[in-house]
Amino acid sequence: TNSTRSTAATQIIQQVQHLIENVRHDYKHLNDYQNLAVVLTYPCYKPLRTTTQELLDNINEYNKCLILLAQQLRFTILDFKIQRHHLYDDIHINKKYIFLVNESLTAYFHSLIIPSPPVSSSILLPPTSIQLQSTPKSTEEPEQLSNQPQKRTTHEQRNPETIKKRRAQHHKAQREKHKQFKLHRRIGKKVTIQHVKKMLAYNQIKYKDIPPHIYGNLNILFATQEAKEAADKLLPSDAFSDGNVQAWMDTQNQ
Structure with a gap:
């Protein structure tokens, strides 16, 4: 919900897509549509910078x-x-209605353990997935099926060392990718990374990483070009100067 208050829907979707792809890269069992669920955003009536x-x-x-x-x-x-x-309060769920969340989650988990479950109104499956559920079963006898050797997935065939190496390569590639979307700012001598992170959080700027700064040069890494450009508009060139950070801290302490 907070993301939709400050960021365009198309930009958020790109971030969601990258997150899902990264998670599924590391956890192959989540490639099954039922094993990965995302919640629709419910209405919010407290805008930040819009109507x-x-x-x-x-x-x-x-x-x-x-x-x-x-x-x-x-x-x-x-x-x-x-x-x-x-x-x-136009943004947070009233405690007496938390049962709506609990019921939806219970229905979802129930669908994972009960064979051929009815689709709950709170669970929306991709159309292609629903069609797959109605596919006729094989006419082979159970004994014949059980005697056939089960082919292991590529992920199961790899040894732990290979998996660890592939993950390290993936994370390295991700870090190199994020370096392409780097925002540079000068940072004051008295300003710490914690100050920077608090100011970014206050402005609801989502970043991927902040490498150690050298000689007053601060680099903020983003997942996408759009995220970098949005942050560039919100952060003036002297956003992290000693004077600006001190003034911001004073307003927070009032």
Whole structure:
């Protein structure tokens, strides 16, 4: 929800896609659509830099894009069915309606352990996945099937050392990729990385990493070019000078 208050839906979807692809790279069992679920964003009526209607439009656009992404990458969508009257401050769920979340999650976990479960209204499966459930079963006898050797997946065939090496290579490639989206700023002598992180969090700027700064040169790494450009607009060239950071801290302590 917080992301949709400050970031365009299309940009958030790109981040979600990268996250899902990275997670599935490391955990192959999540390639099954039922083993990975993402929740639709419920309405929010507390905009940050836009009007309430623009925020709601952005949330709706995000949810539409998320459903399309689920069809493309094959994962499950959960819908908590939260409406405005379920929120106590126009953004957070009222405690007495938490049962809606619990029921949706329970239905989802129930669908993982019960064979051929009915699709709950709170669980949206990709259309291709639903069609696969109705595919006729094989006419082979159970004995014949059980006697056939089961082929192990490529992931199961690799030894732990190979898996560890591949993961290290993947993480290295990701770090190199993120270096392409690097935002440079000068940092004051009295400013620490913790100050920088707090200011980024305050401005709801999502970054991938902040390498150690050298001689007052600060580099902030982002996952995408869009994220870098958005941060560039929010952070003036002297955002992390001693004077600006001290002034910001003073306002936070008031």
